[in-house]
Amino acid sequence: MENNDKKKKAMQLGVYVFIILAVLTAGEYALAVVGAPWWSLFFVIAIIKAWFVVQNYMHLPLLFAEEGSHDH
Numbered sequence: 001m002e003n004n005d006k007k008k009k010a011m012q013l014g015v016y017v018f019i020i021l022a023v024l025t026a027g028e029y030a031l032a033v034v035g036a037p038w039w040s041l042f043f044v045i046a047i048i049k050a051w052f053v054v055q056n057y058m059h060l061p062l063l064f065a066e067e068g069s070h071d072h
Contacts, residue, residue: 017056024049 028045031038 013056017052021049021052 024045028042031041036042
C-alpha cells in the first residue's frame with residue numbers, strides 16, 4: 001500500500017510541475033506577443049522553468065542526497 005501512495009504522490013507532483021511549466025510558457029508567449037521589451041523577465045522565467053525541470057524530472061538532487069535518504 002505504501003508503494004501505491006508514493007506512486008500517487010509522484011504522479012501528482014509531476015502533474016503540478018507540468019501545469020506550472022505550461023503556465024510559465026503561456027506567460028512567456030503572451031509577453032512575446034505584446035512585444036514586452038523586458039528581456040530580463042524572459043531570463044528569470046527561463047531560470048525558474050529550468051529549476052523545476054532539474055528538481056523534478058532530471059533526478060539530479062538524488063546525486064547529492066545523503067546515502068539511504070531517497071525520499072524523492
